[in-house]
Every structure is written in C-alpha cells, then in structure tokens.
Amino acid sequence: MPIFFIKSLLSILLFILTIFAIFTMFEVFGRLENRFNIERLKKLHRLNGKVYILLYILIAYFCLDFVVKTKAEPSPRATFHAIFAISVITLLFLKLSFIHIYKKFYNQVKIIGILIALLTIGMIGTSAGYYLLITKFGIDIPVKRVEKIRFEEKRFYVKNDTESIVKGKELYESKCSFCHETSSTKWGVGPGHKGILKNPLLPVSKKPATPENVANQIRNPYKDMPSFSYLSDEDILNLIAYLNTL
Template identity: 60%
Template sequence: MSLFFLKSILSIVMLVFALIAMFTMFEIFGKSDKKYSIEKLKRLHKVNGIVYLLIYIFIAYFCLSFIIDTKGELSPRGTFHSIFALTIIVLLGLKISIVRIYRQFYNQVKILGLLIALITFGMVGTSGGYYLLVTKFGTEKIDRARYYKNEVSSEEVKTVIRIDEASIKKGKKLYESKCYLCHDPYSTKTIVGPGLMGILKNPSLPVSGKPAIPESIINQLRNPYRYMPSFSYLSEEEMLNIIAYLNTL
C-alpha cells in the first residue's frame, strides 16, 4: 500500500467525520423536537472533531513533507487543494476560539461548522478523491508508462554520461533527496511517477515517450511533462550527477 493511497483513504475517513459533525450540529441546532440527547450529541461532536483534527494534522504533515522534498511549484489542482486546507485550519481555529473564549459570537459557530464541512468536500475532492478516481481505488497507475521506439541519431546525443564513482555517489544523494519519494529506482512500478529502473537502457522515457538520452532527462527536470514539479533550480552539474546515477539503475 502506497503512502498516497493511505493518505487518500484517510482523507475519505476525514470527510465522513465532517459529515458526522454536520449531522450532529443539525440535530443540536436545527430541530425543536430533539430525537437524541443533546449532551450525547455534543460529546459525539467533540470527539468527532478531535479525530477529524488528528487526521488533518497527519495528512498535512505528509503533504508538507512532500512539498518540501520536491521543492516544486504546485499544480493548479494542488493549489486549490492547499487553499482549501489552509481555509479549513483557519476556520477550525476560529471555531475553537469562539467555543472556548469568545462565546459572545457563539451563534457564528453553526456557520463555521457548515463551512468547514463543505470545504472539506473540496479539499478531499481535489486530492484523495481525485487520486482514488483516476487510479480506480488504487488498482491502476496514475500515469501508465508508455514506451515508444524513437530513432535517435548520434548527433542528438551531445551529453556524455559520467561514470566516475564521485559523480554517481553525488547523483545518488541528490536522487534520494529529490526524486525517491515519487520514483522507485529499483523497479518500473508507479509510486506517484513511474519507477526508473533501467531508464537509460530503454529506447524512450516513460510517460513522455521522448528518447531515453541525457538531453531528454535534463529537459524533463527543467520543463517537466505533465504533473511532475520543476527542478530547474538544480545546476547543470547536479543534473549530470543525477544522470550518472540513473545510468547505473
């Protein structure tokens, strides 16, 4: 089970807790004839909120770690997801402050609770929901590797692949800090992106189908195809070291 699949499942669980919170809120404030005990509903709402917050913190930690490790710009979908997530934590902070301290604004708690539940739909839909949808609940890869037989002339290959141990060692270190989270170096299985075992021994790159030559990899790092973040901040020296390591896979 990949971390992304686990995160997606947890986000669905968090959405369920948001729905439970909304239900208990409606039962407490929305009915004159109470079917359930108010005290029990309040306790359920409180416990539900604590679990929701714990799941939120875990997922947020995972997402922030991913962003820090990749150091790439967010995609439009990722940007919306982040905005939803930040909005939720702000609203949660306001709600807790009102309930605990500023009780003169207590009537606003209902609106805040409803907003949190609705925004949770958006947050989950743009991340976990999307992942589960496009992978058919984790049974398929996001990006199927597509290998095309491209004829590459010797004139196109201008970059000499380094084979010295120092370059390979530096490249491995860079790979582990920049690439490993998304690309498995020991297989062709997809984590987030395709596994890169034998990447320079194939006729073409996975997903983009471009020739499997150093120039294509450098271009991919600078101007990524599809969803991969840009690594244009890496120096040419660092890119060549990464290629040296990729050549050993």
Template identity: 65%
Template sequence: MPILLLKSILSIVMVVLAVIVMFTMFEVFGRDGKRYNIEKLKKIHKANGIIYIALYIFIAYFCLNYILQAKAELSPRAAFHFVFALTVIVLFGLKISFIRIYRQFYGHVKTIGLLIALLTFGMTGTSGGYYLLATKFGTEPFNLNGIETKHENPTVAKIIAKTDEESIRKGKELYESKCYFCHDAYSMEWGVGPGHKGILKNPMLPASKKPATPENIANQIRNPYKDMPSFSYLPDEDVLNIIAFLNTL
C-alpha cells in the same frame, strides 16, 4: 501501499467525518422535534472533530514534507488544495477559540462548522479525489494517461552520461535529497512516482513513455511530465550528475 493512495483514502475518511459532523449539528440545532438523543449526538460530534483534526495533522505532515522536498512552485490544483487546507485549519482554530475563550462569538460557531465541512469537500476533491480518479482508485500508476507534455525543449543537446565516481557520488546525493521522497531508485514499483531501477536500460521512461535517453531525463527534470514538480532551478552540472547516478541503476 503507496503513500498517495493511503493519503487519499484518509482524506475520504475526513469527508465522511465532515458529513457526520454536519448531520449531528443539523440534528442538534436545526430541528424542533428531536429524533435522537441530543447528548449522544454531541459526544459523536466532538469525537468526530478530534479524529478529523488528528487525520488533518497526519496528512498535512506528508503534504508539507513533499513541498519541502520538492522545493518547487505548486501547480494550480495543488495551490487550490493548499488554500482550502489552510482555510480549514484557520477556521478550526477560530471555532475552538470561540467555544473556549471568546464566548461572546459563540453564535458564529455553527456557521464556522458548516464552512469547515464544505471546505473539506474542496480540499479533498483537489487532492485525494483527484488522485483516486486519475489512478482509477489506485489500480493504475499515477501520471499514466498518455498525454504528452507541452513544455518539451526541442533544443536539448545530446547528452553522454558521465561515468566517473565523483559525478555518480554527487548524483546520488542529489537524488536522495531531491527525488527519494517520490521515487525508489532500486525498484520499478510505483509509489508517489515510478521506481527508477534500470531507467536508462529500459526502452521508455515509465510515466511519459518517451524514449529512455539522457536527453529526455534532463527534459523531464527541467520541464516535467504532468504532476511532477519542476527542478528547473538546478544547475546543468547537477542535472548531469543525477543522470550519471541513474545510469548506474
């Protein structure tokens, strides 16, 4: 299962947990006549909170790892997702501190809990929800929507892929440090992004559907199609070395 699909499914689970937390909180604190056993509701509320934060940490690990691997500026959607996620964990920390330590602020706990649940909807919608809709719930490859990028560089000169061992070796090292997290060099399967096996031997690039040429690969690295992060900071020599390695696949 692609890691983004797994992450998206787990994020939907977080939304379900948030709904359960809201329900239990409303039933415990919002009703005069109680319909359910209050002690059981409190236990369910606490268990949901523990599972929620465990999933949050698990998903956050992959998100942060992706950002560190990409070393690129976040897209506006990803930036909103990051702000939502950061706000959720800060509020969660405040809630725990108000319950355990600063009990004079205990009256604010219910409001903070409600904010966490509502922010979860925004956090999930800008990441997992977007991915599931864009891929029709994982049935189609991510990024495959036929929209051409508006950031093409029409002045890219014709590139001849290098074939010397040193360039290929350096290109492989760069690929493993910059690209491996999202792409599999030795298959055509989609994960976070498309596999790159035979990328320069196929007629079209797997996501943008442009002709599979060194020039278009260089442009993809510099001005990527849709959600791929930009590696415009890479020197020309590094881009050429990556192309040299891709040419061997």
C-alpha cells in the same frame, strides 16, 4: 506502500469524520423534532472534532515534510489544495475561539462549521481524491509497453564516475523517491524509473529517452510533475548519472 497512498487513506478517514460532523450538527440544530439523544450527539460531535484535528495535523505533517524535503515548486492543483488546507485551519481556529472565548459570536459557529466541511471536501478532492483516481485506488498502474521505434538520438555525455552516481542517488532519494521507484516501471504517484535511460521513450511524455530530455523533464516537467528548476546543472548531471545505472 507509497506515502501518498497512506496520506490518501488518512484523508478518507478525515472525509468520514467531516460527514459525521455535519450529520451531528444538522441533527442537533436543524431538526424541530429530535430523533436522537441531543446531549449524546453533542459529546460525539466534540470527540469527532478532536479526532479531526489530530488527523488533520498528521496529514499536514506528511505534506509539509514532502515540501521541505523536495523543495518542489507547487503545481496549480497543489496550490489549490494548500489554499483549502489553510482556509480550513483558519476557520477551525476561528470556530474554537467563538466557542470558548468570543462567545457573543457563537451564533456564527454553525455557518463556520458548514464552511469547514465544504473546504475539507475540496481539500481532500484536490489531493487524495485525485491520487486515488489516477492510481485506481492505489493499485500500481503498469506503464504501457511501447514498441521499439527508430529515432535519431543525439549523443550526450553521461557521467559514469562513482562520485557522481553516489551524489545522484542521494539527490534522487531526497527529491524523487516520494513519487517514483527504481526497482520497476510500475506507477505510484509517477512512473517507476527502472531502465529509464535504456528504454526508447520516456514513460509519460513519450519523448526519446535521452539525457537531454530527462534534464528537460526535471526542469520543465510534462503534465503533473512538479518543477525542479532550481537544481544546478551539476545536480542534473548527477541525477542522470544515477538514472543511467537503473
């Protein structure tokens, strides 16, 4: 199961907790006539908040682990996601400090709670929502088969020594395996790379499947893939050497 799918499922739980937090807050502070036991709702709201924080930390761990391991340059969508996430945790700390320390600001807690909920929805929408949408809720999307076409392909040198292939595999596992798989052409976050240099076209850009175009995709990616422009020429050649074995 792809890590992004697991993260997305956790994000759905976070969304449910957010909706419940808003519901309990509105019921406690918004109604003139109470429909439920207020003290019970307050206890549930506090418990809900604790679970929210734990789940937020777990999801943040997955995100930071991905960033650290891939060292990927964030896309605009990922940047917005990060801004939402940082805003949420900042307001959360502010809310807790107003409740437990700076109690003169307690009246602001309700507004902060609403802001946290709205930012959480934005945070989830730019990550889990996007992922579940493009993958049809985690179902692998097979790459459309493209009929073989004739094209002029410039021949480039592909390293085929064992050392380069091994280094390329290690690099692939640390940088690429989060979004791609090597055993098929099915989609996870991105397309599978089985036979990528043996097919006539690259799966997303539809450019000829040449080492040069693969290198360009890594450094100047087409569509939503993050850039790995910091990789050296040697790293790129090693990656291509490994991809050529798939």
